[in-house]
Amino acid sequence: MEKEAAGEARESHGTARKRARSGGGGGEDFITRLPDDILGIIISLLPTKDGDRTPVLSRQWRHLWRSAPLNLEVSTRPPGAAGPVPTPSRVPPSAVSQIISQHHGPARRFSFHCRGAGDLCAQAESWLHSRALASLEELDIAYASPRLLASVLRSVSTTILAAKINGCHFPGEIVPAMNFPNLKKLTLFHTSISEDVLHALLSGCHALESLYMAQVSAAGRLRVSSPTLRTIIFSHSSSEMAQLVILDAPRLVRLLLPYYYGSDRVTIRVVRAPMLEILGPFIAAVSNILLFQGISPVSSANSMRTVKVLALRSSADKLHAVLNILRWFPCLERLHVTFGKHHDMDQQNEPQHDPLHPIECLETHLKKVVFKPFEGYGKQVDFARFFVLNAKVLDKIEFEAYNHYGIEMVGYEHKLLQVENRASRHARFVFKTISSDWVPCQ
Structure with missing residues (x-):
């Protein structure tokens, strides 16, 4: 009896393991047991070629490809053309008409890069007016002619949620009449657009939450007014003059400036953004980089009290430039400083910090400071030591370095930083290693 019981127990245990591996009884796996609408969403997130292969996985999947939301990526790179190799997930133009004629489900995404496409632009118009892409x-869309771009925007204006437009010129006579009631995310990259057309385009976006502009060429200023925008990302490093003006953005929370080198060719003004909390990074120079309407370094009454997180790029010997900027943000809670060999415009004329006029955020609000890359000697130590000795409510200071800090090195840095004399007695000091793929901005 004991042997039989032991055998039954082993058999039961083995059956349980098989069921666990198969996802439960009946030999079904967890994916197969998902509802068809969920499986359709999963397939729609795959590139076109990969989605087309899913019917071979299971008989139950054969109908899903044709009914799942379509993710169509079209390759228009001519055979033997120079340049980067296109992604293998893109389908050739010759296959597009057949795909959209046989696909019975809705369309989720359409990607079409027109460089070298020639006569395909006219064919692309017919694709976008088809029932499958309705x-x-x-x-x-990239490198489209003004005519094709205007046609594309007309055909998708009522349904589009996210649009990325690259290497195109906006036709001025078309955009003012457009209406995008559902567009939430707009990306303009290497795009030419006039001041009036951009203003009209944004006026037609009634649900826009995110605007990303990189290398945008405009005849005049880039004026932004939007009652719905929460994030603006602006990147500019070309030789052209650029002026970004945030005229009225009552819900704007984040103004991000990636890869912004800060030259006298670029001016950023914020006229009205009463909810702005996150700003930067920009180079720590007072005079020409960032201009806020009605704000001066010596007037706390007109300062940006809403900003809680600020990122700056600075040379380690530009402490006074950073401190003068901090006067603008009296309620700042987090400061991120990236060290590098930056070319500040006002290196010789930067006003010195006056210790008789305390910086409000250092007295009452600043809780976290991050320095990277922190090499642990010279001017960087002097720079960081100022915050150790003067930030009175700090919770944490992070030092991000290329090399790992051992116990002895950390103790040595604590001594250089005068940690025992820190203004905030409960402040913690954390040393982290920067990943090998992090590239500092020079």
Whole structure:
């Protein structure tokens, strides 16, 4: 009896393991047991070629490809053309008409890069007016002619949720009449657009939450007014003059400036953004980089009290430039400083910090400071030591370095930083190693 019981126990245990591996009884796996609408969403997130292969996985999947939301990526790179190799997930133009004629589900995304496409631009217009692409949600179009771009925007204006437009010129006579009631995310990259057309375009976006502009060429200023925008990302490093003006953005929370080198060719003004909390990074120079309407370094009454997080790029010997900027943000809670060999415009004329006029955020609000890359000697130590000795409510200071800090090195840095004399007695000091793929901005 004991042997039989032991055998039954082993058999039961083995059956349980098989069921666990198969996802439960009946030999079904967890993916197969998902509802068809969920499986359709999963397939729609795959590139076109990969989605087309899913019917071979299971008989139950054969109908899903044709009914799942379509993710169509079209390759228009001519055979033997120079340049980067296109992604293998893109389908050739010759296959597009067949795909959209046989696909019975809605369209989720259409990606079409027109460089070298020639006569395909006219064919692309017919694709976008087809029934299969009638409810398009995401658009990625590049190097389109003004005529094609205008046609594309007309065809998707009522359904589009996210649009990325690259290497195009906006036609001025078309955009003012457009209406995008559902567009939430707009990306303009290497795009030419006039001041009036951009203003009209944004006026037609009634649900826009995110605007990303990189290398945008405009005849005049880039004026932004939007009652719905929460994030603006602006990147500019070309030789052209650029002026970004945030005229009225009552819900704007983040103004991000990636890869912004800060030269006298660029001016950023914020006229009205009463909810702005996150700003930067920009180079720590007072005079020409960032201009806020009605703000001066010596007037706390007109300062940006809403900003809680600020990122700056600075040379280690530009402490006074950073401190003068901090006067603008009296309620700042987090400061991120990236050290590098920056070319500040006002290196010789930067006003010195006056210790008789305390910086409000250092007295009452600043809780966290991050320095990277922190090499642990010279001017960087002097720079960091100022915050150790003067930030009175700090919770944490992070030092991000290329090399690992051992116990002895950390103790040595504590001594240089005068940690025992820190203004905030409960402040913690954390040393982290920067990953090998992090590249500092020079």
